[in-house]
Amino acid sequence: MRVDDLVYFCAPGRLIIGAGARAQLPPLVARLGYRRGVLVTDTFFSEKTPWVAEYVEAARAFGIETVVFDGGAPDPTTTLCDSATAAVRGSLNGSAPDHVIALGGGSNIDLAKVLCLTLPTGRPTRDFVKGISSSDRPLPFIAMPTTAGTGSEATPGAILVDPENATKVAVMDNSLRPQVALIDPEFTYTCPPNVTADAGIDAFTHAIESYLTLDSSKFDRAGSVDPGYSGRSSLTMIFAREAISLCARYLKRAYDDGADIEARTGMCYASIYAALSYGSAGLNAVHGIAYAIAGATHRSHGTSNAVMLPYVLEELSETRGDELLDVARIFCINVVDHQQAIRELCHRIRSLIEAIGIPTTLEDLGIEKASLPLLINDALGVTRLAKAFPVPDTKAAYARILNNAYHGDLGKSLGA
Ligand SMILES: NC(=O)c1ccc[n+]([C@@H]2O[C@H](COP(=O)([O-])OP(=O)(O)OC[C@H]3O[C@@H](n4cnc5c(N)ncnc54)[C@H](O)[C@@H]3O)[C@@H](O)[C@H]2O)c1
Structure with missing residues (x-):
């Protein structure tokens, strides 16, 4: 305790940690009432690990449909966020997702955070770099980090490369903190x-x-x-x-x-x-x-x-x-x-x-x-x-x- 402190402490809604904890996600998503999700990842995970297919199948058994976007890349740019938004909205064919899941390092988590804002409206990412208003309601977000790590699964920000800016920019708001941060150390075993x-x-x-x-x-x-x-x-x-x-x-x-x-x-x-x-x-x-x-x-x-x-x-x-x-x-x-x-x-x-x-x-x-x-x-x-x-x-x-x-x-x- 320090007498002068003014504590304003924010954390993810739920923090789950444990080897193999990923198996808990499909029933939890069902319990939270979600039925149509978007899983944001990159091709390492969709092509070289069983984790994406395993999740999609297990979630389907609980009545949850998931669109996979595996176009994530290191250090996402505002341009990538916008093209991902267009691609995922195209795959959704007009239907609205009710949650977003990230599987990957900080880059995929940050891309997914932005999609929580852009998918519902199709607005450009740069709109949100200026700030988020209380009428911008991001989709509920679940983060599964595969590196240890950026900690983006617990923070309010997405850090992006903006081709028109000398430094990285941030999209930031407490509403972007994940509702669930699921940390399965087994995900990190494959990190080179x-x-x-x-x-x-x-x-x-x-x-x-x-x-x-x-x-x-x-x-x-x-x-x-x-x-x-x-x-x-x-x-x-x-x-x-x-x-x-x-x-x-x-x-x-x-x-x-x-x-x-x-x-x-x-x-x-x-x-x-x-x-x-x-x-x-x-x-x-x-x-x-x-x-x-x-x-x-x-x-x-x-x-x-x-x-x-x-x-x-x-x-x-x-x-x-x-x-x-x-x-x-x-x-x-x-x-x-x-x-x-x-x-x-x-x-x-x-x-x-x-x-x-x-x-x-x-x-x-x-x-x-x-x-x-x-x-x-x-x-x-x-x-x-x-x-x-x-x-x-x-x-x-x-x-x-x-x-x-x-x-x-x-x-x-x-x-x-
Ligand atoms: N939002 C925040 O609060 C926050 C905080 C710190 C950093 N960041 C951002 O996070 C990014 C860096 O994230 P990072 O260090 O996690 O790396 P990364 O997400 O950029 O991934 C780097 C590479 O490692 C691969 N990789 C990731 N996990 C792997 C695994 N388990 N096995 C094999 N390969 C794996 C990825 O496919 C990718 O090719 C930067 O863009 C940085 O700005 C964000």
Whole structure:
């Protein structure tokens, strides 16, 4: 408990976790009264796994008809959302669906979230990037993540590439949080190492970034009575701490050995716990800068985040020193000398990122030094994230972070 907290905590309507839990979905959908659904996925799942056909058949036995759309792709664009809307509306032949299910990583989940809004009306996706009104009633949504993970199964947003925008854009509202988040760790067993690394470091970033973010008492809710994100509280920090600890224990193990069931399960818990933290607390500089990097390089979401994480943590050594020491303790670092402990933590995290095959400098990502001022500007343009970064001068901090990340200068401000 913290006396100043202003808790506004949001979660999926139902959270189901367990190996084989997917078998529970058809009877649950029937119990919820749905009869005609759309399942959004990609061809990996429809062609290489039995999960899509198994669900469709089992649901049919309960009187539920399902249209499958398997045109999902990594990092969905607003254009993909619009073409998927047209294709699914065509397949539905004028009949209205009463629910949408996503099977896949964050990309398929985000595409499905948008379809919850666009299928009933056929309106373009860009309409909803500006905001959602109370008369926009999205279809009920069920998310089954297959990576561990983005946590999109617990968040209010869909993150999209907009061909006309330098950074990623968001369609965001609490009404887009899934009614059911079903996490079956068995879905993640087939993730190849690069997907395990990208998704796992994303979960770790969510946990640590939301643990250090702006307090709920200081968060600008912009007058919203139903904010999607509203700053960290003692409640979100419980989930963040546990997620950090699970990532410290299991991320490298899951990457090294995809058949390590304990590590796979541990990362599924890490991912959803991180989402229960950041899904209400929100994020800040790592993701804000990563959106600009992804816009410039088209590198994956996890990689764009990972490359920035150690340098952002160093920048927080003054304003979030106590919390960084908490994290250092989780990593079993000796914290007698505080500066040294934080420096070691930043280096330890960068080594972890390197050990799971992700570049650790902007130079290694192929970014030109001359483009740094533009990147700083684009990152500051993601204002909802920039204003949640708990430092006195965000512009100067972003410039330092990006310059340090360019060549990989780490720990200078901590006496390295
Ligand atoms: N809405 C949110 O709150 C939120 C949060 C974080 C990230 N995101 C978004 O999520 C996306 C990244 O999602 P991701 O990291 O889960 O990856 P992804 O969904 O982009 O999938 C990457 C690739 O891995 C494959 N894959 C997924 N699960 C697999 C499995 N079990 N076995 C084999 N292959 C599998 C997919 O088919 C795809 O080809 C980004 O677009 C990012 O912006 C959204």
